[in-house]
Amino acid sequence: MTTLFIADLHLSPNTSEINRCFINFMREEAINADALYVLGDLFDFWVGDDDKSDFANMIRAEFKHLTDSGVPCYFTKGNRDFLVGKRFAKQTGIKLLDDETVIDLYGRKAVLLHGDTLCTLDTKYLEFRAKVNQPWLQWLFNRIPMFIKRKIVRKIQMGARSDKKNKSLDIMDVTPSEVTKVMQQHQVDLMIHGHTHRPNVHHFDSNGQNMTRIVLGDWYEHGSILSCNTEKQELETRSFDTEQC
Numbered sequence: 001m002t003t004l005f006i007a008d009l010h011l012s013p014n015t016s017e018i019n020r021c022f023i024n025f026m027r028e029e030a031i032n033a034d035a036l037y038v039l040g041d042l043f044d045f046w047v048g049d050d051d052k053s054d055f056a057n058m059i060r061a062e063f064k065h066l067t068d069s070g071v072p073c074y075f076t077k078g079n080r081d082f083l084v085g086k087r088f089a090k091q092t093g094i095k096l097l098d099d100e101t102v103i104d105l106y107g108r109k110a111v112l113l114h115g116d117t118l119c120t121l122d123t124k125y126l127e128f129r130a131k132v133n134q135p136w137l138q139w140l141f142n143r144i145p146m147f148i149k150r151k152i153v154r155k156i157q158m159g160a161r162s163d164k165k166n167k168s169l170d171i172m173d174v175t176p177s178e179v180t181k182v183m184q185q186h187q188v189d190l191m192i193h194g195h196t197h198r199p200n201v202h203h204f205d206s207n208g209q210n211m212t213r214i215v216l217g218d219w220y221e222h223g224s225i226l227s228c229n230t231e232k233q234e235l236e237t238r239s240f241d242t243e244q245c
């Protein structure tokens, strides 16, 4: 049996090819797994649990079908879907995870996170994150009509996009000392995250201990999955073109 991890799909009503690949993955692969972990940025942007669009309902239905079939599904919020809330969890049967969660992965402890908080040089983003994660602000935002929320989001996205253009690639990668700090805090030798869109398996040493950091890939060019079992952890891809998707 396998435990599957995905992140950074950035699904929206405009990503029909990726949506199709995701649906196929859910129905053909995730359905046979021990568990599915979504480590953030499933959505291009989630405006709120009151989204009643066909797209939002289609995604809800896929998760509901999976959890109704007995496959536990866990969700870590990313910087694009930090507004996924308890209502979405209740409707779909998924379990929302803390920003950093330690799991037992076939006998090995692993810390899971989206990955944005590891990029400590990206101070502008971290300031922005702290602001939009204030519970009172989210409480207020969740009470605004959907069409106004969409307008606000579009405006802020435009501002954020133009700010991102001026950032170096280094700033937007993880800070190695932060990785080690988080792994030591949780007393694990395995970390799994997404966000940076730099899929890789990094092996490194910290105080004589062998550590592993697995970075999930995005779904821009193909489906991207981490598949784990008792023996191994493997980053795999699924082509958009073939019957895989």
Ligand code: LP5
Pocket (backbone or CB within 6 Å): 079, 080, 116, 119, 122, 124, 125, 128, 132, 133, 137, 138, 139, 141, 152, 153, 155, 156, 157, 158, 159, 160, 161, 163, 164, 167, 172
């Ligand atoms: O995901 P990716 O890789 O593209 O970029 C991320 C970081 N960007 C973001 C931007 C958000 O997705 C935009 C969300 C807009 C909706 C907000 C809802 C508001 C209501 C909520 C209230 C409860 O996450 C990017 C990182 C990058 O990852 C790599 O780590 O660098 O960070 C940014 O680009 C953020 C900017 O640096 C700072 C943002 C300032 C925003 C200014 C907007 C001003 C417009 C005001 C108009 C009224």
Ligand code: MN
Pocket (backbone or CB within 6 Å): 040, 041, 078, 079, 080, 114, 116, 194, 195, 196
């Ligand atoms: Mn992200």
